[in-house]
Amino acid sequence: MGRLRAGLFGLGEMGQHHARVLAALDGVDLVAVGDPAGDVHDAAGGLPVVHDLEALLAHGLDYCVVVRPATEHEDLALALAEAGVHAMVEKPLALDSRTAGLLARAFSSRGLIGAVGYLERYNPALREARRRLADGGLGDLYQVATRRQGPFPTEVTDVGVVNDLGSHDLDLTAWVTRQPFVSVSARTAHRSGRVHEDLVAVVGQLADGTITSHLVNWLSPFKERVTVVTGTRGAYVADTLTADLTFFANGRVRQPRELVADFHGVTEGDVVRYAMAKPEPLRVEHEQFRDAVLGLDADVVTMTEATANVRVTEAVLESATTGRTVRLDEVAG
Structure with a gap:
């Protein structure tokens, strides 16, 4: 050709x-x-x-x-x-x-x-995070938390923040972890006088039990695009504005026994920002x-993958309307 x-x-x-x-x-x-x-x-x-x-x-x-x-x-x-x-x-x-x-x-x-x-699937930080997760870089996953906040984009008039911005975070979460959503619970707000929602907070669960949270709005006087993935070995923090991926390792320094006798969590360890090529997504x-x-x-x-993501955004909006947790298998396709 x-x-x-x-x-x-x-x-x-x-x-x-x-x-x-x-x-x-x-x-x-x-x-x-x-x-x-x-x-x-x-x-x-x-x-x-x-x-x-x-x-x-x-x-x-x-x-x-x-x-x-x-x-x-x-x-x-x-x-x-x-x-x-x-x-x-x-x-x-x-x-x-x-x-x-x-x-x-x-x-x-x-x-x-x-x-x-x-x-966002072509953002270098998220692509690198996905690769490292597949290689077991964080061990078992506990949580994925995303924040996507900023001022109102005047060019968006047909949808609310769930479909416009939130769809990115819901898609990248399932894609980076290679796990589909099984349920979501959400709350929305209308603060700017538009017919569509301009703020959403979502708590979700993936098929492997990983808990997710997503804060998205058009009401913040700053721009933030952050994804935090936490597992047994530490956490990855992907900033998709700068395309940086940083690894925060669980600490390996032993503490005196009397200081940790009643605490079985993690401590701060090494911090590494990975070097990578950063082509324009x-x-x-x-x-x-x-x-x-x-x-x-x-x-x-x-389009088949995108349809699955639309089902998740539908579930988010249904949860926000009904005030209940919605399972993805309840969403009519």
């Missing part, structure tokens, strides 16, 4: 970054871009700008990246599947798992690559999707 012809539909705040990466991607020609509102961020770089997907498809695409509100994903993705065009759709794939499953089947039944843009995500379209070995988030 020669160079791939790519299109981009969605030129908002995130879409402009996709345009930048696609324009420089090896083996790919970004042939046209589109958005109903036009090119508000001057991201086209001289390429044709269209206002609807039909006009974009007229440019003869091999694949398309969709960066539009989640409320539009069903119609756009189904149109791409019917046109025989591979697609990567920004998360969340859909607002309910029934629709997400429908989209997954639409692509798989046609032999098309359908992927979803969960950017968005570029890695696009490289992996390109390779998948080419039929090469690639690491993409499939």
Whole structure:
């Protein structure tokens, strides 16, 4: 296969970054871009700008990246599947798992690559944490705690903080640990006058018994993106803003017996910040999707995986509404 012809539909705040990466991607020609509102961020770089997907498809695409509100994903993705065009759709794939499953089947039944843009899976710190966990770096896992806080993003109008930001943390937790969620309990709040929630606190449990907690909001005057994984040998702290992974080992220094006679916990030990390559996550995500379209070995988030994550966000919102713990096997798919 020669160079791939790519299109981009969605030129908002995130879409402009996709345009930048696609324009420089090896083996790919970004042939046209589109958005109903036009090119508000001057991201086209001289390429044709269209206002609807039909006009974009007229440019003869091999694949398309969709960066539009989640409320539009069903119609756009189904149109791409019917046109025989591979697609990567920004998360969340859909607002309910029934629709997400429908989209997954639409692509798989046609032999098309359908992927979803969960950017955090390509963050160097989390990829390194996942690798080390698989090698037993922390021993048995106890807990995963995430914090994703910051100011309100004015460009997000179609969903609340659970689907927009919380979906990242729920996905990365299951992915890093290789364990699915079995239950969640959540509380939400509406503090900024919007129809959608702008704060959520979640407690979850994974299939292996690991306890999780997730604090997500659009109400903090600072930006924080932290994942803490704790196990029998210590803890990993991944800061995905800086792409740093730090290991806090359990202490090995013996204490006088009289000081620890009534305490059987851990003490502070060595601290190591791992050195690693730090490629831009968005570029890695696009490289992996390109390779998948080419039929090469690639690491993409499939629409089937994304559907599982939508089920978790559904359970979170149901728990917040009902005030009870929701098991994932109770969520209708």
